[in-house]
Amino acid sequence: MSAKTVYFDNNATTAVAPEVLEAMLPFLRDQYGNPSSMYSFAGRSQEAVARAREQTAGLIGASPEEILFTSCGTESDSTAILSALRARPEKKHFITTRVEHPAVLSLGQYLEKQGYTVSFLAVDGKGRLSLDDLAAAITKDTALVSVMFANNETGNIYPVEAIGKLCRERDVLFHVDAVQAVGKIPIDLQALPIDYLALSGHKLHAPKGVGALYVRRGAPFRPFLRGGHQERGRRAGTEAVPNIVALGAACALAAEHTSDENTRVRALRDKLQERLLAEIPEAIINGDPEQRLPNTMNISFKYVEGEAILLMLDQFGICASSGSACTSGSLEPSHVLRAMGVPFTYAHGSLRLSLSRYNTQEEVDFVTATLPKIITRLREISPYKHLADDASPGDGAACACQA
């Protein structure tokens, strides 16, 4: 393996920012007081948590009382969804989408087993939702709608403002999984009709194992973890002070860098995409390039398989992800690509490259120089390589396999 790591997998997790590490270290060393204790030594922990709450709220246009800290994005999603459903026990219908992260999707499937009716909204070929479908799906029995702000695999951004308005009109609660969006695009919850919003620290340069949930003032809430009175009784468990401090610091940094994400990082991503498409024949972009996170691209190469691409990239120290069957640990390609109807011929050869503000032009150049060679190499091994030259067999795909 080459000595230098070129990290293009920032939708999986991110590096802890040096400033964030600095901010949290004192709370791992000397400042170990329990924020609930009564002496001034512990008071410093309490102040630090309060400040982190302000910083986190500040990034998304919320007020500090609307933020509660959790252990991860998944906990935030579960808390919000279960809370909303418990608050409206007479309603037994939950609406979400087929492209959600498992944090929401699996919970939806579980709720189905518990007697809920769950609608998983379909998406079109670019992964887009239809507002008409959503409007048609809402019934008198609908308690909650949950739609992700941005998709982790394709980077697609969903129209949460319009969806939120629709939910308001129909008196339905609205949760947003914004784990991939927070820190990458501006979010102003003062202007958005959203009741609950989940975020996760490790996607924005804080460490793993800390998240937050926004609960709009006045939105019904039932705690997920019961116990002590931490988080004003809304999330029991002694606060993970160092992690919370880190999340706050990361949010403050992200607020400074959001414009950089949307200019410099976006330009790097666009350049990378342009060059890969120019140099590699039979490649397509998955998702909606018009409404997409600035850092993400999901590209598919015909006739090659994703895991093989990743292992070859690994030889060059390049880190990325794939939605191929072999990488998901299941036997079928990613549920997101399948929901979009990406032909199997492309779905098996998908590659997600996700950047961060720490990526450089040199790294983009390195990937653009390396990846085309890898695809060429794998296509030389592939029995379908000749098809790349001849007319290709119907892209419609899916012989015996089915979605």
Added chain:
Amino acid sequence: MWEYTDTVREHFLNPRNVGELKDANAVGEVGSLACGDALKLYLKIENNIIQDASFQTFGCASAIASSSALTEMIKGKTVEEALAISNKDIANFLGGLPREKMHCSVMGQEALEAAVRAYRGEPPVPHSHEGRLVCKCFGVTEDQIVKVIQENKLTSVEEITNFTKAGGGCGDCLEDIRGILEATLAGKAPGGNKGAERPAPAGIGDLRQQDGATPPLSNVQRMQRVMTVLDEIIRPRLQQDGGDIELLDINGKEVSVALRGMCTSCPSSRLTIEGFVQQTLRDQVEADITVREVAP
């Protein structure tokens, strides 16, 4: 990340015997683009000895490494010696494969069988692909499942999925697989339930002929039933996968169809036709219907 042995990595990064073999006199092909892995094996056989072998593989690292290993293992062997190689031997040659990747070694062994059949002038569909289709998602038959159970001493459904992929898609066939596993472990001969009864999908009504209870269908009745089943069951299913089917002719009990919008050159489209379409028509209309695919 998968835990691959150094040998797997090495064969993946530096695969031996890649590419078409110009003077091959036996070619075996298994898998498909749609299923995520496929292997085309080329052999040059002289005086019953495999003089040369090469491959082309579409698939993950372990599929490529298994193919490379296979070509190395069979070169210089007699056809019979080569056929004695089991998927386990391929995995062992590589220092082992992750359990979830055992199907890659099975693919190698199947390609070898297919190539030898081609060399011997036997029909292109390997013997193991005969029999009742169990897993529609991955085109796996009862015979294939029984074979991996016996050769690898498998004891759980999960293992069968690791070895054949069967059951790894929609999961509809899991119960069927469990039944086959139990029957095989109990030492019962497979195939006893060929053309086994399947519940008709809701809304189709009872199109199925009651065994022996009703008189044989007239041509017109049969045609109507075939068309209903094609429209109501088969076509929607294929369309889910981005494909379609066209009815070209019904001649007695032979139904001619063409596949549309699917990878028609893909080896497993044959399995789709014979397995899924024919089986469905047999289940729903008449037990001895045959389906013929006509090139579009």
